[in-house]
Amino acid sequence: MLHKLPLDHILFLDIETVPETEKYDDLDPVKQDLWAHKSRYQRKEDQSPEEFYERAGIWAEFGKIVCISVGFFTVKNGERQFRTTSFFGEEKELLMEFKNLLETHYYGPQKILCGHNAKEFDFPYIARRMLILGISLPEKLNLFGKKPWEIPHLDTMDLWKFGDFKHYTSLKLLTNVLGIPSPKDDIDGSMVSQVYYRENDLDRIVTYCEKDVVATAQVLLRLRGEDLLTPQAIKHV
Template identity: 50%
Template sequence: MTDEFRRKAKNFLLLDIETVSSFASYEQLPERMQKLWDKKAATLRKTDDTTSNADFFYQRGAIYSEFGKIVCIAFGAYYWNEKEEISFKVRSFSGNDEPKLLQDFKALLERYAPGELTLCAHNGKEFDFPFLCRRMLIHGIEIPKALQVTGKKPWEILHQDTMDLWKFGDYKSYTSLDLLAAVFDIPGSKNEMSGDQVTKVYYEENDLEKICRYCREDVVVLGQLYLKLNCMQTVLPENVTRVE
């Protein structure tokens, strides 16, 4: 573990978000949004897919910021304990009130000095970071500087993406966090549920805490994967703290 990484870790936040469809059913969508979903579904659906627009919304609406919403944001950071062992703490913000959730997360980011905080997520550049920004704008929330990319040069954007780190410039395919965890022999996060079940767990089981546990575990996996991708020792299980 280098001194450079220890300095970097003071302003390094790893995160993951969980999203659900914006309404419990297609029928609850405003009529204008139903028509727009129908158009979008037509471009997404495979030729032989006979899934109705209503079922397709329930299955896929959470992926798109115009039709989904954030219900949990988990985040973690490295630190060194009294034995000078690398440790990791993860906690989460969650709730049914998305604007409050986003405001809480914004306040967290703004605790760091401007231009110093590095954010890291798996597929964050394609999903987590833009989804957060779009939902903030929809609710009239000013995007915090740590998430702003407009007008910045590439080297001024302090975002890291473990999927990018794994690609090495190869853009042919998506590699899941779960697959990389298996490749690097990191305990996975899919013991209780998987990502495609989040909307169901939220609306049918009404179990937001279950979603949060899953989200926090994804951040733990992310934290271990980041260390592996940088040829550093992973955090011992007893040095991982989960704050509910």
């Protein structure tokens, strides 16, 4: 069935997140206490909430989105292309722009969102941040009352699991074993917060995010048994 899915019906996406404030001390006392409680099982015994705060971007309640990159297949002059673009900057504004994209171009039941580990991270994170910021959910992210087969989400990590619920495979590992050029040639997820807050280099984060979107599309092509995109077929718009 996967090979029958029209590629131009799929919106590929990836997000980059950081802690909501640069430093733990910038949180108010109530939020500091909540962070200590939330992270208590993830921290090592000798690790304080303050030391662990650099990982706060993983949780939507303590982080924020700084970039959403998307990509889609199209045909130009008879040649297949994959086009990428990004929403970045102030969080509420980028979420509104992303919502507008979903509601104007990806609103039909045949349209699908796709990411790597997106069912566990990207999709719920976006939905939670929208609600926290007072943004009503677009239909593609509003899952209440829907049956599993009615949810228009595709996850390349899910596809690679083949039903094995214990199996986690990073995008970097999957691209390696499938012979796809690695997207992790500059920074990785653990460095995004530093690049954002200390280096103030959002452009570098956007480039990294878009590479992950391209890599996810390449993984789907390999899972369908199709040729990979050439560098000439990948366009930033």
